[in-house]
Amino acid sequence: MAKQALSFKNISALYIFLALFAIFSLWVPDTFLSADVWRSLLDTQALTALVAVALVIPLAAGSFNLAIGTEVGMGAILVAWLLAKQSIPIVPAIGLTMLAGALIGMTSGLLIVRARIDSFIATLGMSSVLLALIAWLSDSQQILNLSPSFQKLATDQLLGLTYPVWIMMSAALVVWYLLERTPTGRRVYATGGNIEASRLAGVRTSLVVVLSLVACGAIAAGAGVIATSRLATGDPTVGPAYLLPAYAAAFLGSTQFKGGRYNVWGTVVAVYVLATGVKGLQLAGAPVWIPDLFDGVALLLAVGLAKYQRTAHRASAIRRVLRMRRKLAEGPA
Amino acid sequence: MTAPLLSVAGLTKTFPGLRALDGVSLDVASGEILAVVGQNGSGKSTLVKILAGLLEADAGTVEVRGRDGRVPSEHEATAELHFIHQDLGLISMLSTVENLDLSHDLGRHGFLPAPRREEARRATELIARFGASFDVGMPTSELTAAERSIVAIARALEGWLRPDNVLVLDEPTAALAADEVSRLFTAIRHVAEAGAGIIFISHRLDEVMELADRVVALRDGHVVADVPAAQVDHEALVRMIAGHDLARANLERALHPGDPVLTVRGLAGATVAHVDLDLRAGEILGVSGLLGSGREHLASLLFGALPRKRGHVRVAGRALRGGDPRAAIARDLGFVPADRRTAGLVLDMCVRENLTLPRLAPLRRPTGRLDAGAERNETRAWIRKMGLRPPEPERPVGLLSGGNQQKLALAKWLRNEPKVLLLDEPTQGVDVGAKASIYELVASAAEQGAGVLVSSSDAKELTLLCDRVLVLRDGFVAAELDRGSLNEAQLIRESLGLSGDRREARFATTSERSDG
Numbered sequence: 080m081a082k083q084a085l086s087f088k089n090i091s092a093l094y095i096f097l098a099l100f101a102i103f104s105l106w107v108p109d110t111f112l113s114a115d116v117w118r119s120l121l122d123t124q125a126l127t128a129l130v131a132v133a134l135v136i137p138l139a140a141g142s143f144n145l146a147i148g149t150e151v152g153m154g155a156i157l158v159a160w161l162l163a164k165q166s167i168p169i170v171p172a173i174g175l176t177m178l179a180g181a182l183i184g185m186t187s188g189l190l191i192v193r194a195r196i197d198s199f200i201a202t203l204g205m206s207s208v209l210l211a212l213i214a215w216l217s218d219s220q221q222i223l224n225l226s227p228s229f230q231k232l233a234t235d236q237l238l239g240l241t242y243p244v245w246i247m248m249s250a251a252l253v254v255w256y257l258l259e260r261t262p263t264g265r266r267v268y269a270t271g272g273n274i275e276a277s278r279l280a281g282v283r284t285s286l287v288v289v290l291s292l293v294a295c296g297a298i299a300a301g302a303g304v305i306a307t308s309r310l311a312t313g314d315p316t317v318g319p320a321y322l323l324p325a326y327a328a329a330f331l332g333s334t335q336f337k338g339g340r341y342n343v344w345g346t347v348v349a350v351y352v353l354a355t356g357v358k359g360l361q362l363a364g365a366p367v368w369i370p371d372l373f374d375g376v377a378l379l380l381a382v383g384l385a386k387y388q389r390t391a392h393r394a395s396a397i398r399r400v401l402r403m404r405r406k407l408a409e410g411p412a
Numbered sequence: 413m414t415a416p417l418l419s420v421a422g423l424t425k426t427f428p429g430l431r432a433l434d435g436v437s438l439d440v441a442s443g444e445i446l447a448v449v450g451q452n453g454s455g456k457s458t459l460v461k462i463l464a465g466l467l468e469a470d471a472g473t474v475e476v477r478g479r480d481g482r483v484p485s486e487h488e489a490t491a492e493l494h495f496i497h498q499d500l501g502l503i504s505m506l507s508t509v510e511n512l513d514l515s516h517d518l519g520r521h522g523f524l525p526a527p528r529r530e531e532a533r534r535a536t537e538l539i540a541r542f543g544a545s546f547d548v549g550m551p552t553s554e555l556t557a558a559e560r561s562i563v564a565i566a567r568a569l570e571g572w573l574r575p576d577n578v579l580v581l582d583e584p585t586a587a588l589a590a591d592e593v594s595r596l597f598t599a600i601r602h603v604a605e606a607g608a609g610i611i612f613i614s615h616r617l618d619e620v621m622e623l624a625d626r627v628v629a630l631r632d633g634h635v636v637a638d639v640p641a642a643q644v645d646h647e648a649l650v651r652m653i654a655g656h657d658l659a660r661a662n663l664e665r666a667l668h669p670g671d672p673v674l675t676v677r678g679l680a681g682a683t684v685a686h687v688d689l690d691l692r693a694g695e696i697l698g699v700s701g702l703l704g705s706g707r708e709h710l711a712s713l714l715f716g717a718l719p720r721k722r723g724h725v726r727v728a729g730r731a732l733r734g735g736d737p738r739a740a741i742a743r744d745l746g747f748v749p750a751d752r753r754t755a756g757l758v759l760d761m762c763v764r765e766n767l768t769l770p771r772l773a774p775l776r777r778p779t780g781r782l783d784a785g786a787e788r789n790e791t792r793a794w795i796r797k798m799g800l801r802p803p804e805p806e807r808p809v810g811l812l813s814g815g816n817q818q819k820l821a822l823a824k825w826l827r828n829e830p831k832v833l834l835l836d837e838p839t840q841g842v843d844v845g846a847k848a849s850i851y852e853l854v855a856s857a858a859e860q861g862a863g864v865l866v867s868s869s870d871a872k873e874l875t876l877l878c879d880r881v882l883v884l885r886d887g888f889v890a891a892e893l894d895r896g897s898l899n900e901a902q903l904i905r906e907s908l909g910l911s912g913d914r915r916e917a918r919f920a921t922t923s924e925r926s927d928g
Contacts, residue, residue, distance in 0.1 A: 256781070260781040260782060261776075261780055261781050261782060262772035262773070262775070262776055262782055265765060265768075265769065265772060265782065266769075266772075268761065268765075269758050269761060269765070269769055272758035272759070272760040272761050273754070273755075273757070273758040273759065273760075275754060275755045276754070276755050276756055276757055276758050277758065277769070278717075278737060279715070279717055279737050279747060279749060279755055279756075280737075280741075280769045280770040280824070281737055281738045281741040281770050281771075282769070283738065339760070340760070
């Protein structure tokens with residue numbers, strides 16, 4: 080068992096991290112090895128990690144959530160609008176924003192289980208609706224004049240780490256516990272694994288799907304709140320950029336630790352491995368388009384490698400059939 | 413006499429723990445219609461799969477057209493054996509013309525505009541050769557079942573380089589009504605008259621009698637008869653299929669049925685039209701019938717996997733609402749569906765997780781988390797009890813053999829100590845060894861007071877396992893056989909509706925319904 084746990088296949092991201100670390104330590108030692116770089120990396124990626132952790136929940140339940148980027152954007156604009164335009168105090172504003180995220184998730188969930196729209200399409204449609212709502216709410220303008228005390232949410236520190244890092248860690252801990260240590264989590268994974276078999280085993284699969292999207296929506300909206308606090312402005316364009324990094328991390332994470340299952344810690348590690356690679360390249364003077372390229376290639380490689388084994392299996396089956404047909408043809412000889 | 417078009421000799425195929433085919437030999441000549449009959453598990457489908465090249469035989473030869481002793485080129489050989497499977501392989505959204513078009517090798521013409529009128533005319537001519545005329549521009553989903561079969565046959569034949577090829581029809585009439593069957597048979601006879609050799613595989617013995625020139629019967633992988641159709645009657649066919657040695661396995665239980673645990677009145681839904689039944693604690697009740705008789709949906713309907721249209725179900729005296737598996741589980745029902753891979757198990761999850769999924773509550777600690785240690789111990793105990801191989805709790809279920817998967821699909825319900833256990837095809841695609849342990853698990857569950865309902869297309873299984881068997885036909889209970897009159901031949905006869913006096917039972921049920 081121990082051998083399997085340390086195998087490359089199981090924790091490849093950690094080995095890749097070590098390799099990246101070694102390469103950039105030798106290449107750009109002055110900048111790459113400075114504590115400030117690492118502290119800022121931890122802080123800036125905390126938001127991506129938080130969004131990716133949120134995404135793990137519906138993915139584990141077998142639903143795509145393509146609206147997750149615009150859910151972040153909606154949270155970012157809504158909290159700014161509540162604070163600046165409606166003058167609502169900080170705590171209720173954050174609460175209302177997360178509630179709105181939960182309602183958005185519930186709407187997507189109901190479209191999937193009640194209207195029986197495929198999750199891919201339901202959330203794609205939802206993401207476009209949210210883009211329109213964001214533009215309407217913000218007039219496509221940045222919302223300024225947020226109070227300095229609201230900005231503290233993203234900038235204040237505890238034990239040397241910023242609040243967003245702590246928030247991300249706590250969210251990851253809670254989601255991990257629920258998914259992997261409780262009966263609820265077992266039912267979430269079962270629903271994602273085989274929805275009909277789970278229904279016949281007495282799992283309330285519709286409820287599982289809806290609640291997974293509700294939880295995801297609420298956390299994504301919370302991430303939006305932090306984004307606004309960090310920028311000190313409600314920016315209507317902030318959301319969609321989180322979509323691809325979150326999916327890249329969740330897919331890459333699913334190849335780690337749990338052998339093909341979407342999981343929280345694999346996802347968090349994947350976020351930071353990808354970020355380390357990007358950061359190293361940037362420090363070494365790579366151009367600005369490197370992050371997109373790196374994320375995209377890493378996603379394709381990770382998922383491609385995970386599928387490789389199954390495809391290889393199928394290919395050998397097809398070869399057997401072809402051999403048989405050839406034998407049939409040669410039969411009368 | 414001319415040499416056969418297709419000659420199969422000494423075909424043998426072994427699956428782990430199961431000899432599916434054992435030295436099977438048969439010939440088909442030009443213009444001949446050969447029927448292959450046999451029960452489920454007799455080796456029919458393995459034979460078809462080997463002919464189609466989907467499976468590789470362990471030993472034996474398949475020779476196509478030995479007539480002129482010429483070795484056919486590879487291209488010809490692939491064009492000489494044609495298969496029409498039960499599902500026909502048509503794309504239902506596309507029209508007849510388009511479906512026929514799919515088998516054409518177009519080369520670079522594939523990028524030119526299709527000559528629509530020309531194609532439609534050719535398609536109309538083609539189906540006319542089978543005595544059919546319908547709108548070839550309609551999506552095939554809107555055709556009748558017989559018309560769809562004709563499209564499939566036309567497509568299979570269209571590419572033939574010469575008329576004397578071999579056409580294999582695998583259960584082509586399963587979805588057809590009686591008048592449609594005769595249209596299909598007309599088409600098949602046309603093909604044979606043109607010189608083709610036909611292999612016709614069917615459950616329905618009366619059809620076999622009507623259509624075939626010769627009958628080959630398979631049982632347990634052996635050819636047990638190869639005779640001209642004119643020399644056999646229904647009774648002889650049934651004996652060939654069922655065999656004479658109807659040995660009972662060592663599953664004898666003391667028969668002392670307890671209180672009624674399941675009472676069903678006027679149940680309807682899917683193919684089930686009207687079913688009444690009573691099941692007592694400790695009893696094993698079998699349900700037999702052909703595909704489409706309601707047998708394949710009864711267990712799902714009782715459990716709530718399928719929506720219920722009408723009727724009342726009571727479990728130990730308390731009403732159970734339809735279409736709600738959770739309610740059924742709360743009333744101590746367990747259900748092993750026919751398709752374990754899509755409905756019985758979560759293949760990506762491990763043995764432990766699948767076993768405990770239906771009932772996680774007892775493993776829940778006060779803090780809300782699962783008691784991992786208790787779960788592992790319980791899983792190990794069950795693995796021992798069901799003899800799971802390999803005995804690894806953490807193994808993904810998708811990597812287990814069919815028999816071991818089926819044991820697990822059963823064990824996850826036995827763990828709940830169900831009052832009523834509903835089993836749909838409990839040993840389909842399962843090797844002999846696992847079959848025996850599944851029978852033992854089922855028998856011991858009944859011994860411990862569960863009422864067991866076994867829905868099965870395997871007559872041997874029902875005679876081995878059951879105290880009583882209901883035979884369904886067209887959605888109604890057509891007959892009830894108790895232990896005294898229960899044997900394979902009788903079951904097959906009743907399923908096919910061959911004994912006239914039993915028909916009255918069905919009409920009695922119908923009139924009861926109109927009274928109630």
